[in-house]
Amino acid sequence: MTATMRAERFYSDTKRVELEDVPIPEPGPGEVLVKVAFCGICHSDLSLINGTFPPQAPVVTQGHEASGTIAKLGPDVTGWAEGDRVVVAAGRPCQVCPNCRRGDLSNCQRIKLMAFAYDGAWAEYTVAQAVGLTRVPDNVPLEQAAILADAVSTPFGAVVRTGKVAVGESVGVWGVGGVGTHIVQLARLVGAVPVIAFDINPAVLERALELGADYAFDTRDDRLYERVAEITGGRMLDVAFDAVGLKVTFEQALSCVTVGGRLVGVGMSAESPTVGPTAMFGLTRKQVLGHLGYQNVDIETLTKLVSAGRLDLSRSISEIVALEDIHRGIEKLERQDGNPIRILVKP
Ligand SMILES: [Zn+2]
Ligand SMILES: [Zn+2]
Structure with a gap:
């Protein structure tokens, strides 16, 4: 038996x-x-x-x-x-x-x-x-x-391998749920500064602050771009992580990336975001990177x-x-x- x-x-x-x-x-x-x-x-x-x-x-x-x-x-x-x-x-x-x-x-x-x-x-x-x-x-x-x-290694891969976040770089994380909170923690661990959390849920934004984010913003804030500019000395973000994968989060995250910066797509959905006119994409030399595992x-x-x-x-x-x-x-x-x-x- x-x-x-x-x-x-x-x-x-x-x-x-x-x-x-x-x-x-x-x-x-x-x-x-x-x-x-x-x-x-x-x-x-x-x-x-x-x-x-x-x-x-x-x-x-x-x-x-x-x-x-x-x-x-x-x-x-x-x-x-x-x-x-x-x-x-x-x-x-x-x-x-x-x-x-x-x-x-x-x-x-x-x-x-x-x-x-x-x-x-x-x-x-x-x-x-x-x-x-x-x-x-x-x-x-x-x-x-x-x-x-x-749940922790996929964010590790995004921060360390795909995003290659370096000490002193400014990082934004769109969506601070299960994946995003660990991106916040690992970005801070590798020395990113500031680390900024973006979400629409006040409870998870508060939690992101407790887990190491320096700032937390509601993505529906009309002055979002100005706020990010203010705390990065006008430079915007070196690396943005989209842990949600919707058109709206992907495009907003990309708009907050500095010239020559990186957007790492971690979240996935059936939506199709755009990088905008190729002229601007080329001029700003932004890099858009897909991530898995x-x-x-x-x-x-x-x-x-x-x-x-x-x-x-x-x-x-x-x-x-x-x-x-x-x-x-x-x-x-x-x-x-x-x-x-x-x-x-x-x-
Ligand atoms: Zn899984
Ligand atoms: Zn094989």
Whole structure:
């Protein structure tokens, strides 16, 4: 008789998420079985449920932002032991595409995404490749470790890799919800000054100030441009992050970027913003950069920053729900009930 576990399974035909008993998976060569401690509920999980993202499998266990402890080693796994605290990588390089073959695994052209292409961690156990696991220092809570796999690492990638924010640069962040608050914190950590938060929600603007923004503005303010000019000595922003991805936020953020500055698009929607006349775009030499994700090594960097007390994620976990109550967590995220930064599932 095989042992079973509870898992929240998404069915692509009915678009339903169902709690089921399924066999505990067996780790293959190079893989480990991880007992899931916590797993985040991400907007991209909602996108699979509401049909914005096309399904990649008829049925899949969702959840791609997981921490836990190793429960069993598969054949040929060395350097890890049962009980080790880990963050699970949210994707698997294909190993066969041209980039993988030349050793550039982080730029895999056909990366398989956890919880989309293969089973994720809204379950008691999940199987992960040993390569790509990140060890969690003892003083980092597993709640905070879980969100390093996406909610904090995607902002890290935007600030450090795509935006390349340097010490002393002025930064603006449009939308300071789950992604944007972490952009604010990381921009401040790398030495940006000033860091300015933009949103329409007074509660999240106040929270952004508490988490390290120097200024916070309502984007509907008629004098917004003048205010940004005033606090940047007339220069405007070196780097703007659009964590929302609407036409209005993208274009407003771009208008607040200085000559030669960068706009990093992090949020996504179906809307089509414009960069305006190409003559002005060329004259102002603005750079518009699309952003997605992070590199797996960034998770380890973040565990060090949290462990050393440089990055405080104590406010990032808004709520923890039981696996049985996942629908409540999904609804709260959908409605932005209580302005959650991250809601976690505890299997
Ligand atoms: Zn995600
Ligand atoms: Zn590949």
